Amino acid sequence: xxxxxGTMLKLTSKEVRQLIRSGQxxxxxxxxxxxxxxxxxxxxxxxxxLDFMRFCQRNSKxxxxxxxxxxxxxxxxxxxxxxxxxxxxxxxxxxxxGRLSGVGEDxxxxxxxxxxxxxxxxxxxxxxxxxxxxxxxxHIENDTTVPMFRSNIETVPAGPFSGPMVVSMRAIDERxxxxxxxxxxxxPLAHGAPVHWGHPKKIGIADISRPDxxxxxxxxxxxxxxxxxxxxxxxxxxxRAKLPICITHKxxxxxxxxxxxxxxxxxxA
Amino acid sequence: xxxxxGTMLKLTSKEVRQLIRSGQxxxxxxxxxxxxxxxxxxxxxxxxxLDFMRFCQRNSKxxxxxxxxxxxxxxxxxxxxxxxxxxxxxxxxxxxxGRLSGVGEDxxxxxxxxxxxxxxxxxxxxxxxxxxxxxxxxHIENDTTVPMFRSNIETVPAGPFSGPMVVSMRAIDERxxxxxxxxxxxxPLAHGAPVHWGHPKKIGIADISRPDxxxxxxxxxxxxxxxxxxxxxxxxxxxRAKLPICITHKxxxxxxxxxxxxxxxxxxA
Numbered sequence: 092x093x094x095x096x097g098t099m100l101k102l103t104s105k106e107v108r109q110l111i112r113s114g115q116x117x118x119x120x121x122x123x124x125x126x127x128x129x130x131x132x133x134x135x136x137x138x139x140x141l142d143f144m145r146f147c148q149r150n151s152k153x154x155x156x157x158x159x160x161x162x163x164x165x166x167x168x169x170x171x172x173x174x175x176x177x178x179x180x181x182x183x184x185x186x187x188x189g190r191l192s193g194v195g196e197d198x199x200x201x202x203x204x205x206x207x208x209x210x211x212x213x214x215x216x217x218x219x220x221x222x223x224x225x226x227x228x229x230h231i232e233n234d235t236t237v238p239m240f241r242s243n244i245e246t247v248p249a250g251p252f253s254g255p256m257v258v259s260m261r262a263i264d265e266r267x268x269x270x271x272x273x274x275x276x277x278x279p280l281a282h283g284a285p286v287h288w289g290h291p292k293k294i295g296i297a298d299i300s301r302p303d304x305x306x307x308x309x310x311x312x313x314x315x316x317x318x319x320x321x322x323x324x325x326x327x328x329x330x331r332a333k334l335p336i337c338i339t340h341k342x343x344x345x346x347x348x349x350x351x352x353x354x355x356x357x358x359x360a
Numbered sequence: 361x362x363x364x365x366g367t368m369l370k371l372t373s374k375e376v377r378q379l380i381r382s383g384q385x386x387x388x389x390x391x392x393x394x395x396x397x398x399x400x401x402x403x404x405x406x407x408x409x410l411d412f413m414r415f416c417q418r419n420s421k422x423x424x425x426x427x428x429x430x431x432x433x434x435x436x437x438x439x440x441x442x443x444x445x446x447x448x449x450x451x452x453x454x455x456x457x458g459r460l461s462g463v464g465e466d467x468x469x470x471x472x473x474x475x476x477x478x479x480x481x482x483x484x485x486x487x488x489x490x491x492x493x494x495x496x497x498x499h500i501e502n503d504t505t506v507p508m509f510r511s512n513i514e515t516v517p518a519g520p521f522s523g524p525m526v527v528s529m530r531a532i533d534e535r536x537x538x539x540x541x542x543x544x545x546x547x548p549l550a551h552g553a554p555v556h557w558g559h560p561k562k563i564g565i566a567d568i569s570r571p572d573x574x575x576x577x578x579x580x581x582x583x584x585x586x587x588x589x590x591x592x593x594x595x596x597x598x599x600r601a602k603l604p605i606c607i608t609h610k611x612x613x614x615x616x617x618x619x620x621x622x623x624x625x626x627x628x629a
Contacts (some may be wrong), residue, residue, distance in 0.1 A: 137410070140410055141406070141409055141410045141413065141431075141476075144410065144413045144414075144417075144428075145413075145428050145430070148413075148425055148427070148428050149428075149438050149627070151625050152624075152625060156417055158417070159413075159414050159417050159418075161414070161518070161519075162410075169418050169516060207410075247438060247627065249430070250430075276624060277546075279548050279624070279625075283624055283625070284624060355421075355545060355548070355552055355553055356420050356421060356548075356552070358418070358516065
């Protein structure tokens with residue numbers, strides 16, 4: 092039996108994770124497990140793990156590393172004492188040779204002894220902080236997906252990993268832009284300060300009304316388009332690297348951790 | 361011919377690095393290359409690099425990773441376009457099987473194709489920020505080395521790397537403690553906020569007047585002892601891991617990068 096979203100909103104992070112683990116909740120995690128860090132996920136053979144960590148270190152705005160497992164160990168102990176990476180994400184994408192080859196809700200059957208799992212910080216953290224500071228976000232109020240674009244900003248390559256930085260866009264009132272920059276800079280593990288604002292063409296975006304992923308986002312008078320480094324960047328890098336096998340979360344279907352989303356470091360107490 | 365410290369203080373980071381590279385300066389780097397990020401260094405065979413990166417990720421306060429080379433490549437391109445890790449540190453320590461076996465000023469002869477070099481953020485960055493904010497630091501005014509202690513705080517292990525967190529201590533006026541915490545939290549790549557203040561015994565320090573490394577630091581009336589995670593932590597972990605070979609900087613003799621020490625991310629423009 093599936094659990095509906097309204098019920099899920101009232102639950103603790105631990106309760107949400109248990110329903111996800113048992114297959115009773117398989118949808119997106121926006122707004123769930125209030126106050127806890129949510130993370131993007133990437134799982135790959137150990138053979139590629141050192142280069143992927145180098146890629147994350149060199150591109151820490153799009154790829155802020157918040158956790159990494161021991162090789163073959165499905166527990167992400169630094170992010171929660173009971174996290175099993177094979178079952179605790181609502182929906183997974185399987186990639187083979189860089190192509191999406193499957194979607195599933197449990198990867199226990201395909202977990203391997205040479206797998207390493209990486210958790211990467213996500214935008215939910217700074218969005219939560221902006222809303223808490225009284226800064227409205229149109230896409231959340233209107234239940235749409237934030238628009239994402241391939242930019243002309245190149246990532247710093249590492250081994251097989253490279254490619255364009257993907258950016259997400261939110262329209263912000265010009266008057267509060269300094270406050271937004273200041274708040275976001277305080278979350279280096281959630282993409283940090285925006286990478287650009289004001290001039291989409293300067294970062295290679297020809298038409299702001301046609302995102303590569305997600306939904307359009309209106310820009311009102313007095314607002315500027317603001318661009319943040321986006322967690323889709325490592326997914327594009329992983330696709331381009333054409334790894335024989337790689338597993339990620341399905342976008343929006345994140346790992347909910349036990350770490351406070353305002354924590355200075357991503358280590359569970 | 362060696363260059364004296366007074367002359368060094370007036371030079372740019374690039375000029376300092378060139379004198380270090382040519383062997384004309386081999387002493388400590390405190391105060392040099394003003395405004396540029398300085399870094400601790402650890403070099404080891406690739407075989408241990410993934411575990412060491414995991415150790416840094418899991419212990420980001422003592423081990424804030426700011427750069428990592430490709431395997432066998434002595435250039436640390438993300439921290440400066442001309443950095444050669446084999447020559448650009450004033451003095452190196454060589455460890456074999458966990459024991460200090462040599463000291464040198466150039467490691468070109470022992471560099472190997474399987475080496476990976478790591479740069480880790482250091483306390484100079486937040487000390488510089490505190491002094492800029494008008495907060496005096498006794499050890500700098502008196503030209504002593506900050507006291508460092510083995511604490512009873514355990515690091516999160518990764519592969520062969522484990523051990524106690526080493527902490528550094530500075531006495532701070534109680535009234536400005538909140539300001540100090542706030543400033544330091546803004547430098548996550550330079551140990552971030554202190555890990556403890558007030559009660560040395562609670563973190564396993566029996567006698568504050570007898571540091572394990574460095575010099576004693578007086579605590580005046582109205583001051584509290586404040587403890588920061590320290591970059592000696594990874595050195596202790598490396599010694600305990602008994603790697604067949606590992607090279608670090610000689611304490612205080614850091615890598616001077618081309619990245620601003622207030623930069624949000626450690627990537628040279």
